[in-house]
Amino acid sequence: AEKKEKEKIFPNKSLLLAACAACIGGTFQYGYNISIINAPTKSVQNFINQTWLERFKSDIPEQALTLLWSTIVSIFTLGGFIGASVDFTHFYSVCCRKGALLINNVFAIVAALLMGLSYPTGLFELLIIGRLFTGINAGIGICVQPLYLGEIAPTALRGAMAMGTSIFITGGILTGQVIGLNELLGKEEYWPLLLSTTCIPAVMQLLSLPWFPESPRFLLIDKGDNEGCNNALKQLHGEESCDSEREDMERERIIAAGVQAKKPWELFSDRSLSWQLLTILLLNSAQQLNGINAIYFYANYVFQQSGIPDDKIPYAAVGTGACECITGMLIESLGRKVLIIGGYTLMSICCILFTLSLTFQDISPIVPYLSMACVFAFILSFGLGPGGVTNILNTELFTQTARPAAYMIAGSVNWFSFFFIGMLFPFIQYCFLVFLVVCCLVVIYIILVVPETKNKTFLEIHNEFQSRGKRKASSADGPRATLLSTPL
Numbered sequence: 001a002e003k004k005e006k007e008k009i010f011p012n013k014s015l016l017l018a019a020c021a022a023c024i025g026g027t028f029q030y031g032y033n034i035s036i037i038n039a040p041t042k043s044v045q046n047f048i049n050q051t052w053l054e055r056f057k058s059d060i061p062e063q064a065l066t067l068l069w070s071t072i073v074s075i076f077t078l079g080g081f082i083g084a085s086v087d088f089t090h091f092y093s094v095c096c097r098k099g100a101l102l103i104n105n106v107f108a109i110v111a112a113l114l115m116g117l118s119y120p121t122g123l124f125e126l127l128i129i130g131r132l133f134t135g136i137n138a139g140i141g142i143c144v145q146p147l148y149l150g151e152i153a154p155t156a157l158r159g160a161m162a163m164g165t166s167i168f169i170t171g172g173i174l175t176g177q178v179i180g181l182n183e184l185l186g187k188e189e190y191w192p193l194l195l196s197t198t199c200i201p202a203v204m205q206l207l208s209l210p211w212f213p214e215s216p217r218f219l220l221i222d223k224g225d226n227e228g229c230n231n232a233l234k235q236l237h238g239e240e241s242c243d244s245e246r247e248d249m250e251r252e253r254i255i256a257a258g259v260q261a262k263k264p265w266e267l268f269s270d271r272s273l274s275w276q277l278l279t280i281l282l283l284n285s286a287q288q289l290n291g292i293n294a295i296y297f298y299a300n301y302v303f304q305q306s307g308i309p310d311d312k313i314p315y316a317a318v319g320t321g322a323c324e325c326i327t328g329m330l331i332e333s334l335g336r337k338v339l340i341i342g343g344y345t346l347m348s349i350c351c352i353l354f355t356l357s358l359t360f361q362d363i364s365p366i367v368p369y370l371s372m373a374c375v376f377a378f379i380l381s382f383g384l385g386p387g388g389v390t391n392i393l394n395t396e397l398f399t400q401t402a403r404p405a406a407y408m409i410a411g412s413v414n415w416f417s418f419f420f421i422g423m424l425f426p427f428i429q430y431c432f433l434v435f436l437v438v439c440c441l442v443v444i445y446i447i448l449v450v451p452e453t454k455n456k457t458f459l460e461i462h463n464e465f466q467s468r469g470k471r472k473a474s475s476a477d478g479p480r481a482t483l484l485s486t487p488l
Helices: 002-009 013-024 027-035 041-056 062-084 088-121 125-152 155-179 188-196 199-211 216-222 226-237 242-256 264-269 271-289 292-305 310-325 336-359 367-384 386-396 403-427 431-449 458-472 475-483
Strands: none
Touching: 013 027, 013 125, 013 155, 013 199, 013 226, 027 062, 027 125, 027 155, 027 199, 041 062, 041 188, 062 125, 062 403, 088 125, 088 188, 088 199, 125 155, 125 216, 125 386, 125 403, 155 310, 155 386, 216 226, 216 242, 226 242, 242 458, 264 271, 264 403, 271 292, 271 386, 271 403, 271 431, 271 458, 292 310, 292 367, 292 403, 292 431, 310 367, 336 367, 336 386, 336 431, 367 386, 386 403
16 A cells, blocks of 8 residues: 555656656747747847848837847747647647657757857848747647646646646746856857757757657547557556556547547537636636736846846846746645635735835835745745646646647637737736736636546546536536446
8 A cells, every 4th residue: 555655646757757858848948938038138139230230231220129129029929829729639640749749849940040040140030930930839839748748647646747847837947047147158149059059958859758658548549559558558657557547548438439539619619618618718818817927027127126236136037937946846735726726816915915015115125125025926826826737727627539629729828818918018007906806816716616636537527517517507418418427
């Protein structure tokens, strides 16, 4: 019994390494490319001005420079939206989960090449194209990698393994902040090399991920490959632990027999999935609209007001990336529902305190330090709740035939919300009161609608939503609900 409990707590070494191989070229790239662009801001703007001067024999107008720099930064989100909007149901049937991750690295390598060549060729347009490709890479990665992790993990460890998504995003942000310091690649002459480092995680994944198997759930349910599924389970879970997972997959395969993978638009017309779909739409939009990006935007200003010297602010910013990394260990000990409710509740409190501290910034010398405390508390709360749990729920709320389409919808909503908040944020007055409303609404919805999913199989979670649907839907929906209510 003690040995079984230990296996439940600690994943098989092969499973852990497979998760790391998937994450390093997946969500790590997302976090890395968000933060890496901040360090060379002045250097890239000087390069654009110099190139413009050589072409047109005059300095670039300030508005044109701002527009070009904004385009370089924000086109990343457009690329992410394009990547997340790929027709996964077809893409996966051809490439599978692992294959999609490996092919996705082509975008990162091409992007690194384009951005690295922009300076020697004198073409700042290559930076725009390169950032678009990094966005596409991140958009595909942030959808495929959590799906792969959710399917290779045993039920008891699904939350802990899926936290790799959040941990590697924050690890990517932190790594980008550290590499962008002056002591490393933050000096002006190094900026082409700095932006080209996006190829390193891609190469690391290309060298490591092929050693690990495809998702056993995909092999059995989608491909009908019994032998491949058994081999994958043995490698990832060990000989002793694979039988119970295989039984769960068999039950899901029986129910999914003859059912084609759903297209994204089919989820909207399937009333048996309406609560799950509404949940991921709300959580993925709230993940961007809850104020986390505004906190990162305000961080440097807050540190400056707190008396931190300008040359030390980048090191304080590294602290914001580091503090989010430490929250990833609580997901399996506390459960999804408790964490996401707790995270959004704490963020609501921080929104109130941050609004007050910014409003009364000059009343007392202590107030700026309260603002600084709010920055770290908000980031920790985000990592504790929405930063980690949202991606896990994207996996857990759907069965095999609907999951790829659900990830496409979730990813598209997430990236669109990212772009939306980036465009509107500068114009929002008292923005943290808006974020307060978003956080409070999510807390109320989670309490009323979303069940705890910890240690439950995908079918058990689906049946809980089906039970809710049967209680609320008309009798016309009865036969469809009964299908997945078969006793396990």
